[in-house]
Amino acid sequence: MSSNGNSSAEAGDGTPLVPKLRFPEFAEADGWKEIPLQKLAQPVTDRATTGYAGSVLSLSGQHGLVLQSEYFGKKIAGDSTDRYVKIRKNDFVYNDRTTKASSFGTIKRLSAYEGGIVSPIYKCFRFQPSENPVFWEWYFESGSHDPALGGLVNEGARAGRFNISVTQFLSTNAWRPDEAEQQKIADCLDSAEALIAAQGRKVEALRAHKKGLMQKLFPQEGEAQPRLRFPEFEAMGDWAEERLESLAKRGSGHTPSKSKPEYYDGGINWISLADSKRLDNGLIFETDIEISAEGIKNSSAVLHRAGSVLISRDAGIGKSAVMALPMAVSQHFIVWTCDDRKLSNWFLYHLLQQSKPLFDRAATGSTIKTIGLQFFIDLRFRIPSRPEQQRIADCLNSLDGLIAAETRKFDTLRTHKKGLMQQLFPQVGEDEE
Structure with a gap:
């Protein structure tokens, strides 16, 4: 393709328009006619x-x-x-x-x-x-x-x-443009769209594969063993039922008084409902709102250490994430800081992801559904040995990494197509370069 600096003209003046990018065979062709x-x-x-x-x-x-x-x-x-x-x-x-x-x-x-x-x-x-x-x-x-x-x-x-x-x-x-250039542009963009669609199908296939794999790697409701185990753990027997609080320290959060400006914008990441879009993607690195050390000191908010696992208890029920940095949370979340000798934080993250139907059933309320604190106090899961936890977490993390990489390719293709369209079609009313 070739670039052309004479990209546009004002609408209605009868001047042909020339797109910024044309296929070589049309580089010397007349401009597009109004x-x-x-x-x-x-x-x-x-x-x-x-x-x-x-x-x-x-x-x-x-x-x-x-x-x-x-x-x-x-x-x-x-x-x-x-x-x-x-x-x-x-x-x-x-x-x-x-x-x-x-x-x-x-x-x-x-x-x-x-x-x-x-x-x-x-x-x-x-x-x-x-x-x-x-x-x-x-x-x-x-x-x-x-x-x-x-x-x-x-x-x-x-x-x-x-x-x-x-x-x-x-x-x-x-x-x-004339019919030949119309066809060339249509074929080009159809090809780009076909690539995007194929990449989208690849991402969806990986997500479906992960969903099916998780259903086999974790015991089904009422069962004591998963249906699929790594060879080195096949003879390990049933997973033990454990109260989550015996494996991890449970914490919560609070909202500092919004009437005190000094409690906010202090550099401490604070996870709120506004960050729902950042959950269910593994690590959470940033938040919409920051609070200050003064905000923590004068409220029930707590600074949880990096690696802690959080879950939403009302809006976006069951959404979870792992803190990439020390962070505080609002009262809408429960946080677990795992005893690393007993429980892998990444195993817990994937376990929470797999357990979303459980959280949906536990939520009550006529307008805004929420999960009561007692549910989390009593929460029990079947848990394997620490090495098997790590093996499962590593497997699912690798798959998540692959899905993330393919999703980035998908997004890049869409961005490329958008930019291509902006150059293949003259933008009416642009200033000439």
Whole structure:
């Protein structure tokens, strides 16, 4: 590919646009030309007939256009099907009530099915046969669009929603290259998306493998031995049932008075509900909020040592982590500091992860469910010998490391695709470099 510094022009002045990155065969080609969308596409207004028995489709912001159900002569959401719109493969759909003004990625192309019907809340349009629908799908996802569309959105927007009709949408302009360049861009981005999808499947397969392995490495409820053991421990017999408090020191936390600014921003990591997103990922390195030594001194908060294992007792019930540094916690967490001669902290972490169904059952409450302190005081688990604990922890930690590495690859591919799109499509209104 080649780079081109003449990247854009102001919308509406008729000047062709040139993307920052072009394939070599198009490096000397003319710039992309501005054209009204209504010359390339038209609204879809075909209505379903009464008693239509084909596929009913639903637009999902996360999953695109997906098969929702089959229609068997009954009413759907209180409407008869004669108000539904008939669409076919490669038609585009958006819901002006949910599509965000800031994101054109929720304008979806029907790609998985040959056709079907959609609720009248969806706005539908169809490109001419000469246009490449895959190119236009990527075009909308790239965010490259006429700034005039933003004006229409702002005029009718409610809570940041699109809130414009398909006719208004098609009255705006688009910039398009010739058919050969459209195809090249579509093929390139489809290939990138296929790589991302393959990497995503790899990550999910590893997660499923770990889940299945954990179910075998820990005894099932009512059993005294796991179904899978490392060879050196096969003759070791049953795991002993132990009260967790006999193996680890239980601790909790507190929230220093928020009316005292000197109790906060003092460099001591303090795990609160705001850190829920950081749990269930092994080590926790940082927190949203820090407290001070004064905050600990004047409250019931405690500084727990690095390596301590924590679990959430209410919001995000059962989520756990291992402290990478000395940290304090709020009253929403229980902390265990393991006696290393008896219990591996990493074994305990994985055991807590495997025991989430137990914690879900223990939670009570009508609005916010929580686990009472007595449950943790009485908590008992079947525990193997210290060497077997370490073997299991090392195995699962290695698998977690592999999952983390493959997840980073997945994220890198997505970031690469996003950056690629920003360069393959001219960004309207950018200053020339």
